[in-house]
Amino acid sequence: MTEKKTFTYYPGCSSQGSGRHLDESIRAVMPELGIGMVDIEDWNCCGASVGQIGGGPLSNLALTGRNMAQAEKQGNKDVITGCAACYLNTHGGNEKIKADEQKKADINEALGAAGLSYNGELQVHHAMEVLVNEVGMDNIADRAKANPLKGLKVAGWVGCQTVRPFAGTDSGGNYDTYEDPDFLDDITEACGAEAVAYDSKTNCCGGSVAVMKPEKTLHLMEKILNSAKQAGADVISTPCPLCQTNLEMYQDSINKKFGTDYNFPVVFPTQLMAVAFGMEAKKDAGLHRQTIRAEKLEKMAKK
Amino acid sequence: MTAPLPEVASRKYDLTFARWVRDNVEGGDKMNMCMQCGTCSGSCPIGPEMDNGPRKTFMMVRAGMREEVLSSSTLWNCTSCYRCTVRCPRGIKVTAIIQGLAQVAAKEGYAPKGENASFANAFWWSASTFGKTDERLVPTLYYFSAGFMEGIRKSLDNLKIAINMLKAGRMHIGMPHTIKDKKGLKAILAKAAEIEKAKG
Ligand code: SF4
Numbered sequence: 006m007t008e009k010k011t012f013t014y015y016p017g018c019s020s021q022g023s024g025r026h027l028d029e030s031i032r033a034v035m036p037e038l039g040i041g042m043v044d045i046e047d048w049n050c051c052g053a054s055v056g057q058i059g060g061g062p063l064s065n066l067a068l069t070g071r072n073m074a075q076a077e078k079q080g081n082k083d084v085i086t087g088c089a090a091c092y093l094n095t096h097g098g099n100e101k102i103k104a105d106e107q108k109k110a111d112i113n114e115a116l117g118a119a120g121l122s123y124n125g126e127l128q129v130h131h132a133m134e135v136l137v138n139e140v141g142m143d144n145i146a147d148r149a150k151a152n153p154l155k156g157l158k159v160a161g162w163v164g165c166q167t168v169r170p171f172a173g174t175d176s177g178g179n180y181d182t183y184e185d186p187d188f189l190d191d192i193t194e195a196c197g198a199e200a201v202a203y204d205s206k207t208n209c210c211g212g213s214v215a216v217m218k219p220e221k222t223l224h225l226m227e228k229i230l231n232s233a234k235q236a237g238a239d240v241i242s243t244p245c246p247l248c249q250t251n252l253e254m255y256q257d258s259i260n261k262k263f264g265t266d267y268n269f270p271v272v273f274p275t276q277l278m279a280v281a282f283g284m285e286a287k288k289d290a291g292l293h294r295q296t297i298r299a300e301k302l303e304k305m306a307k308k
Numbered sequence: 309m310t311a312p313l314p315e316v317a318s319r320k321y322d323l324t325f326a327r328w329v330r331d332n333v334e335g336g337d338k339m340n341m342c343m344q345c346g347t348c349s350g351s352c353p354i355g356p357e358m359d360n361g362p363r364k365t366f367m368m369v370r371a372g373m374r375e376e377v378l379s380s381s382t383l384w385n386c387t388s389c390y391r392c393t394v395r396c397p398r399g400i401k402v403t404a405i406i407q408g409l410a411q412v413a414a415k416e417g418y419a420p421k422g423e424n425a426s427f428a429n430a431f432w433w434s435a436s437t438f439g440k441t442d443e444r445l446v447p448t449l450y451y452f453s454a455g456f457m458e459g460i461r462k463s464l465d466n467l468k469i470a471i472n473m474l475k476a477g478r479m480h481i482g483m484p485h486t487i488k489d490k491k492g493l494k495a496i497l498a499k500a501a502e503i504e505k506a507k508g
Pocket residue numbers: 017018019020049050051052053054088090091094441
């Protein structure tokens with residue numbers, strides 16, 4: 006393995022709830038690839054996409070400011086997160102603080118109320134970006150020799166917020182393209198599984214509108230499920246915890262509305278990796294946390 | 309000979325609102341670059357749920373239609389998918405502008421009840437009180453923001469989902485998760501709100 010690099014980890018609120026299996030599988034596979042992770046001490050919610058509406062822009066930015074201040078104290082320059090919304094807010098917020106002296110001063114004045122400060126020296130990364138740029142597919146494939154997922158057909162669903170918000174910026178993750186990125190399929194193949202081609206790869210499920218008003222977005226999710234099914238996939242893989250939860254939990258409603266019979270498992274790429282690395286189905290891959298079980302993948306697990 | 313063209317009273321656009329957006333909304337400084345090509349609205353996954361969509365919204369801002377823009381359903385249906393932003397040939401931060409306008413609308417009291425703004429308030433309450441977002445409390449508060457019966461109905465609709473999530477260990481019973489230094493966070497947010505207020 007290449008030299009170990011340590012990141013300060015921002016788990017985000019979903020890690021303690023709907024996205025526990027993302028958090029568990031990230032914590033399991035990253036160290037296997039030489040990436041060390043230390044949690045931000047006493048981290049708080051980042052405010053997600055609606056924080057600025059509820060709290061106002063500066064207060065919302067102060068949430069990220071506090072996380073950054075805590076992380077900076079811990080010494081590592083690089084922060085990693087697995088949640089697309091956390092990444093959007095934390096990376097975006099951090100860049101805003103770094104780019105604008107006045108904002109930085111305001112944030113520091115606010116942080117001062119709790120005896121904290123932030124110099125603006127951190128860089129925030131998405132877990133997928135770290136896998137692509139820091140770890141590399143060869144290393145994933147190498148480690149996946151333990152238990153390659155032969156015969157598993159995977160529809161890689163990139164969704165929106167992992168790649169698009171920072172498209173074209175210097176720190177936007179350097180994905181190959183923003184319309185049709187390959188990294189998720191590359192991870193699938195590095196795990197020894199087959200990436201199927203289908204046309205909803207970067208479609209949006211409705212995000213937080215889906216959480217609030219599912220009736221407005223069920224057709225968006227139906228289209229994703231339909232095209233993955235048409236392509237012959239056994240399972241959908243997505244890096245985003247909200248995508249995973251939305252697409253999994255609304256299948257009943259979708260079936261009711263469209264007369265379909267989906268019972269389609271949706272997992273995270275890090276869960277595929279944990280199984281391919283020969284790690285434990287439960288403790289490391291968190292496969293027992295699927296409300297629609299990924300049976301074929303479970304059967305492939307060595308432990 | 310054809311009859312002379314009739315005189316049409318010219319309508320003067322009031323640019324005050326457009327200038328305000330330019331100076332106060334993130335990305336607003338580039339909005340005058342918009343060439344009305346419609347790529348954004350054409351790419352929008354949720355276009356049918358929007359009355360105007362981003363392209364028309366931008367034109368309306370230019371036309372000074374403050375009321376119409378701030379009370380538009382476009383602001384509350386944006387999923388933040390960023391498709392418009394990556395595709396805009398003029399490099400306009402479309403998503404940021406729509407979100408910025410939503411925030412102004414919420415602040416000025418235009419946001420309809422039971423829409424995204426109620427969700428945003430519920431979310432902020434959880435984030436600022438506990439330092440963490442409780443995925444059970446936020447939707448519940450939000451559902452009830454639309455009225456008591458609506459809250460009951462929505463909660464029942466989601467009961468099966470909630471039970472499945474509980475079984476999978478992805479939802480917990482009991483008190484919300486909290487950060488240790490709630491007092492510190494509260495002080496930071498109070499200070500931030502104070503600075504924000506001082507700036508108007
Ligand atoms: S974006 Fe979501 S998961 Fe991330 S910290 Fe905020 S609420 Fe939590």
